[in-house]
Amino acid sequence: VIILVSSVAVLAEVYGDLLRAAGATERLMELLRARSPITSPANPKPLPPARGGSAVALRDVNFRYPSRPQHAALSQLTLEVKPGETVALVGPSGAGKSTVFQLLLRFYDVSTGQVTVDGVSVQEASLNDLRHRIGIVPQDSVIFSANAMENIRYGRPDATDDEVMATAKAAFAHDFITALPEGYATFLGERGVRLSGGQRQRISIARAMLKNPPLLLLDEATSALDAESERMVQAALESAMRDRTTLVIAHRLSTVQRADRIVVLDAGQIVEQGTHAQLSAAGGLYARLAAMQFDMQVAS
Numbered sequence: 209v210i211i212l213v214s215s216v217a218v219l220a221e222v223y224g225d226l227l228r229a230a231g232a233t234e235r236l237m238e239l240l241r242a243r244s245p246i247t248s249p250a251n252p253k254p255l256p257p258a259r260g261g262s263a264v265a266l267r268d269v270n271f272r273y274p275s276r277p278q279h280a281a282l283s284q285l286t287l288e289v290k291p292g293e294t295v296a297l298v299g300p301s302g303a304g305k306s307t308v309f310q311l312l313l314r315f316y317d318v319s320t321g322q323v324t325v326d327g328v329s330v331q332e333a334s335l336n337d338l339r340h341r342i343g344i345v346p347q348d349s350v351i352f353s354a355n356a357m358e359n360i361r362y363g364r365p366d367a368t369d370d371e372v373m374a375t376a377k378a379a380f381a382h383d384f385i386t387a388l389p390e391g392y393a394t395f396l397g398e399r400g401v402r403l404s405g406g407q408r409q410r411i412s413i414a415r416a417m418l419k420n421p422p423l424l425l426l427d428e429a430t431s432a433l434d435a436e437s438e439r440m441v442q443a444a445l446e447s448a449m450r451d452r453t454t455l456v457i458a459h460r461l462s463t464v465q466r467a468d469r470i471v472v473l474d475a476g477q478i479v480e481q482g483t484h485a486q487l488s489a490a491g492g493l494y495a496r497l498a499a500m501q502f503d504m505q506v507a508s
């Protein structure tokens with residue numbers, strides 16, 4: 209688990225329940241907490257119920273990473289996302305896309321400005337509540353040393369086998385899992401059956417869906433998949449985004465085309481927003497990025 213924790217996205221995925229389910233001791237949990245200056249407030253504000261997805265807002269956010277105080281990672285960033293909306297974040301490397309995720313998960317506190325989830329400042333909510341509300345699919349899918357059933361169940365440790373299987377179906381993972389030598393009992397991970405990139409992604413998507421969070425943060429994988437895998441992963445993502453708010457760091461044309469709104473970031477600021485058609489016609493940064501990034505990808 210310690211090795212997995214090297215990536216913040218993964219830390220988010222395995223945080224809390226998941227880490228406990230993975231067999232982390234209280235001592236390890238303490239160590240992880242001690243490494244972070246972020247603490248839960250003594251008297252947290254409860255998050256109101258989020259039906260049909262969370263409302264998310266970043267208002268006038270300025271943020272510098274503590275290790276790099278001379279560099280503004282986000283500048284005067286304002287972004288409001290309505291319940292159920294799917295927003296694609298695009299922009300060149302270093303634009304601040306992952307930083308938006310880190311602030312929503314409250315891995316860092318903003319320098320100035322405010323981040324709210326369902327109307328409550330992330331600093332006023334309990335960290336547990338906040339992170340319970342957020343599901344994450346990292347760019348590199350994590351496969352635990354456990355069988356297929358348990359790998360998905362990490363998303364919600366108290367889920368029944370039937371619930372896991374229903375979710376696997378929705379994430380287009382059920383068919384390949386049942387075709388494994390021992391079906392759901394097949395051991396995965398380093399010492400188990402090796403999955404293809406697309407299969408790993410669908411396990412990761414199923415895990416996030418099982419958690420059933422009102423807010424889904426998706427860091428789309430950049431790795432090229434064969435056309436068949438690509439279609440399955442896209443179908444899984446489509447089903448994962450349904451009935452919740454989704455922010456996706458998008459690398460694929462099919463994903464941005466499906467988004468309700470595309471937000472283009474550059475150097476920590478929003479430079480353009482709109483639909484794929486609008487932004488393509490505008491001939492700005494998006495049009496240039498799209499021409500470079502999307503033309504060699506499977507667009508169906």
Ligand code: ATP
Pocket residue numbers: 273275276279280281299300301302303304305306307308
């Ligand atoms: P990419 O597409 O390459 O993942 P991004 O748009 O997600 O890029 P961020 O990772 O959010 O960009 O980075 C925004 C800025 O903050 C960059 O200048 C980056 O170098 C810096 N940065 C990111 N993470 C850290 C960190 N942990 N410590 C210091 N600076 C960081």
